[in-house]
Each structure stands twice: as structure tokens, then as C-alpha cells.
Amino acid sequence: MRRNRGTPDADGEPVRTPVLADVAELAGVSQQTVSRVVNGSPSVARRTRERVEAAIAELGYRPNAAARALVTRRSRRIGVVAARATLHGTAATLLGVQEAARAAGYSVSVVMVRDILPETVEEALRELHEQSVEGVVAIVPEDAAQETVAAADAVVPCVLAPGLDGPGLPDAYWLEVAAAHEAVRHLVELGHRTVHHLAGPADWAESRARATGWRTALVETLRVVPAPVRGDWTAASGYLAALRLLEDGATAVFAANDHMALGVVRAVTEAGGAVPGDVSVVGFDDMPDAAYLTPPLTTVHKDFAEVGRRCVEVLLGRLSDRLVHPEAVSPRLVVRASTAVPPAVPLGGRAERRTAAAG
């Protein structure tokens, strides 16, 4: 035989990872028969199968994915492009994608990008393409990135994870709107004159959906619609933004995610106010810590892992020319302790004048 790789053993017996041929030889059959056994082909006699299986077990044989991919032109691998990997939503979605992919027999390649720019996303997609991924789940909610991803779809099927705009999960957007709407209604019904909004970045579909829900709820109940303030999803940005909201005399703030909401709570507290005594705060996402914050955060629960799973479902569907259309996950309001009736006198300074004029 030929040259063997691996460390040559002391007693001359060469150690190398076993391949199909080794199993075939040991079992006394052809490689093709071993291949059939490995792939669960029905046309193998029971006795033969058993012999082959024994040989596989004895040698500890595991098929080589690269060789398979090469010949079948199917890598059984999907790629994930993720941005802001430490954000709760991203991490949880990734988890769901990974689980679902694994369950379907696919392996997962991950590329995380630091800045979501068309070029970086494009490069990430290229790298994934080079790995012959069969499809890509992109967790990059910014619009700019989404266009890049959409363009790449011609080369390799891509599913956008938030799925708010994509063709895969079309009503997810409206469910998100509805959930935001519900959150704001909750605040209005508590008696707040109006509800301020701490929005996410303008170029994220989630931001827009949540802002839309907020706005419609306000318009519907004939409230003034204050100018929303923007954050970048982080607690730090939420804190900063809240300072302005407070100046504006807000008594109720609907933040586009929990991290920012928690920053709002901090700002209110620091300004000498109380949540929910002076200001009510609602978040979005319901990250695991939300229930244990002080005060426990009223927020909208969103099952990101499920979102990830459904993305895979859609993607795998497209790979087999089926058009899968899973029901969108429906976020729902979880009322906890960060919301209450508005205070008799609002916290902000100049605020009184302004809201009085508006109301």
C-alpha cells in the first residue's frame, strides 16, 4: 500500500485515521458497499451490513466530510453571518440556528462581523461561499447589509434572520408592530398622557416595526406623538438618550430593547426619580435578566431561538425547492413592575410647560 500519514507507531504499525478502504478491507467487501451502509442504503443484505458495521466500530471510522462534499456537491453545511454577537438577540438567534441545523444534519460555519458595512458583509459572504455552504442565515438587521445579502442570494440562498422584510417570514414584521402596539396601549391605559419612544438605529427593520407600533397606538388613542430619540441598542446609549427624554417630561418610555430600557431606568434613578413611580419603562425582547432587574422589567417577550430555528426551516426548505412558510413567532407583552400609573407631577423640569401645551 501507499504512504501512511500520522505518527508511525513504535512497532511499525502505522497509525492513521481510517478511511473507507480500510473498512472495506476489514469487512471483506467493496468500498461501495461500505458507502452504502454508511448512507443507510436499503439494498444491503443484513449479514453484510452487520459485518460492515462491526468493522466501522472496530476501526472507529468516520466519513470525511470534505471528500463527500466534493463528490456530491452538497456540503451539508450552512453559514451564519452575525453582527453584534454579544447582544442578547443575536446570541439567542445563533443558538436557535445552530440547534435546528444540527438537528437536520447540517453543520454550521460562523462569521462574525464587527462593523456592518456592505463590504464587510460581502467579504463574510464570500468566505462562506468559499466554504461551499449550501445556504446562509444572516443575522444582520441593518438595511445596508440586507441589500448586500439579498444580492448574494443569487449565488447562495440567503435567509435574513430577523426576517421582517424578507420573503421568508413576511408577517413577522406585523407581529412585531402589533407587540409594540400592545406595549404602548398598556402604558396609555395606565393613564399616561403620552408615551415617549427610545428607538433603535433607523436602518434596522426591528426599529421601524417597533416605532410603527408605538406611533399607531398613540395616534389611535389621539395622543401627541413626541419625537423619538435613538439609541444603538446598548444600555449606554439608552442611558444617554433617556436624559433627553426626561428633559422632555416623559412619564412613560417605550424602549426598543431591554438593554436600552435598563439604561433608561438608570437615568431616571440618577435624576432622583423612581421607576415606575415617576417614569414607567417598557422594554423589548425579554432577555433572561429582565425579570430580575430592579424593578423587574415590563417588556415584550421574543423567542429568538425560535426565530433562528425557523430561519433554518425556511432555508432548508429553499434548498429542496420547497417553499416553507412557518408561522412567524409572535412576541407578547409581559407585564412586570416597571410600569404604573403616571405621577401627579412629572419628573422633568421644563417638561410641565411643554406637555401642558401639547395636551
Next chain:
Amino acid sequence: MRRNRGTPDADGEPVRTPVLADVAELAGVSQQTVSRVVNGSPSVARRTRERVEAAIAELGYRPNAAARALVTRRSRRIGVVAARATLHGTAATLLGVQEAARAAGYSVSVVMVRDILPETVEEALRELHEQSVEGVVAIVPEDAAQETVAAADAVVPCVLAPGLDGPGLPDAYWLEVAAAHEAVRHLVELGHRTVHHLAGPADWAESRARATGWRTALVETLRVVPAPVRGDWTAASGYLAALRLLEDGATAVFAANDHMALGVVRAVTEAGGAVPGDVSVVGFDDMPDAAYLTPPLTTVHKDFAEVGRRCVEVLLGRLSDRLVHPEAVSPRLVVRASTAVPPAVPLGGRAERRTAAAG
């Protein structure tokens, strides 16, 4: 009817992803020459190289990683096994691993396991092995899993991410101990009689390191060492555990991570106490939200992304038979607003009696 992927062209010309042979033909050279250009071999004439590069650009050629892996027996891919993917530490470490691997020209396969059992970890490792990863970074701090990983090291080089026990980052453990020690000293110096500990799971090296640091600081300053209470890293478990700590009359709690610390704050507040007025709380990890919690959490900052990067450094070192030994990352205390001098009268009920007896 061999179906080519990509969009079928209107004029019947089948569109298929270009391969080396296509480039070679277009450039009028042999495949080998194209291969040399792609791999940056110096022995290609400048004119030839330019022609080949033009052809590559025109066709949009990208080398096929599977074919390469097959023939070179180097996949240029590393695997990551991660558990509890939504925990801050895990997510951030994964990010660091991914970044460093990518920078070194490696791609990353991720397998996330839900329960850390020897079997599930073993299966994850097997799957990774099947993908011919050249090495594995395992973010599975439980001891049981670590043994499994260590055993797999014979088949494929593995680096344990927390690196507290592993051969790769040996002093990381003691730095962790030192950081915990520093945190507890901070509390003691504030005037607390003793410091209670909310530990992580017993079979995590981090838990043990932090508990050790806590204990030594207490012993060193001649304090009673209260029985530590255990959580599972989540805020929920921290909340539950804190209830017992409070019964015990704790005035200072050192929690093994931020999530649990935040649960402690919640429990204290719910019991009618204040942080830090009645109970001081210190966390560990310094997750991004920590500075914006109410109150801002005093905690130990740990750069997980850096941990991930160094794991990759060690792993890639081993792959090239170099023994890399990067300096361990040194966590450091960040004092914020959740710690203060102890109250005149402790919050807990039976507590007074007990601590009085102890002191």
C-alpha cells in the same frame, strides 16, 4: 439533467461556479500555474500572474475549500464547542475565537450543546472531527466535560477556553483567584464583618477559583467564613440563593458572576432592603449592562473576547508545533455603586443573633 447551481441563464448557457480549469483555459495556462498564483507562489512570471489574476477576476473564481482540504489534508478550519451560548461569557469568548481564527485565515465551525454531559460533548467533538477541523476550542467549563475534551485531544488538538486548568494558560487560574480576592478585600475594607459568597456550580473551574479567592481573603483578614450558597450562573438562581443569604444576615455578597449578582440585588430590594445601604453586592465578569444596572454594579472586569483570542493563539501554536504561552488575561476590580459601608443594623431577621455569635 445535472442541475447546476446558480441562476440558469436565459440563453441556455449553463451557469456554474467556475473552477480552476476554467481559469486556466481562459488565461491560457495550466491548472498548476493558476494554483500557484492563487497560493502566492513566487515562481510565476509577472506577466503570467497578471493574466491569471485577470481571468480570476473576470470569472469571479474562488477556490473550493473542500477540494483543497482533501488534497492538502489541512482543512484550515477550527471547531468550537460551546455550552450556555447565551451567557455573556460564552458569547463574548466565541466572538474572540471567531475573530482571531478569521484573522489567521481559519474558518470556524460551531457546535452548541444544551446540556454539558460527557456524551453530548463527545458527540459534538465527533461531529467536529468529521468535519476535519484541525483543532478545537472548547468553551465548556464543567469538569466532566473537560475530561472528555482532554481525552479527545489525542485525536484532534483541543484547547479549553476558560483555560484555568489546561496546560495552555496555567496562571489564568491564579489571576482569577487574585481578582476574587481583591473584590472581597474591597468589601472587607469597607468595614463588613464578613462577606458571603454566591458561588457558581461546583464543577466549574471558575467557580472554584473565585471561591478560593473569596475564602483566602476572608481567612487572611481573620473573618468567619460563612457557608457559600450555589447558583447556576443565572439571575434566577442568584435571586433564589440570595434569599438564603439574607436569612443568614449577610451585609456583603460576592457573587460569582454578574447575572447572579443582579438577582441578589433584586432579592435584597424585594426584602425591603437597599443596595448598597443594607447589603453590598459585588459581581464578576463586568458584562456590558453592569455599569447601567440600578445601582451600577461593582464587579470584576474580565475580557472574554481576549480569552477567546488567546485560546486560538495557543491552538494555532500547537498546530505548528510551537508552544505558545500567551500571558493570561488579568481580571480587575471595577468599583461602582453597589458597595458601601455596612449598615448599623443588618437586614436579615435571625441574622443578628448569628453574626453576633460568630464575630
Next chain:
DNA sequence: TCGAGCATTGTTAGCGTTAACAGCGGGGCC
């Protein structure tokens, strides 16, 4: 002038696997 020696390019043979087809007994059917 000739061959050594260099720079550049081409040729051949796989890497480990599966697709496609070929072969080979034996049982059922007419």
C-alpha cells in the same frame, strides 16, 4: 560552444468519497 544551473511552466497521480452502471446469482412466471 556546451552543459550546468536557474526560472518558469506543464504533467501525472492521487486525496476519500459517491454516482452510474455493470455483473451475478436465484426465484417466479409462462
Next chain:
DNA sequence: GGCCCCGCTGTTAACGCTAACAATGCTCGA
């Protein structure tokens, strides 16, 4: 009894790429 077909197994030729070696055309020194 002959034929066909079925169940099972084997053979051959790729998949896209690179390692190893062979071959070419030069330049240069003796």
C-alpha cells in the same frame, strides 16, 4: 426449461485541487 427481473455487490470514473516531478527555454561561465 428458458427468460426476466430483483436483490445484492462490485467496478470505474469522476469531484476540484495540489504535491511531486518532468520538461522547457534561458543565461552564464569555462
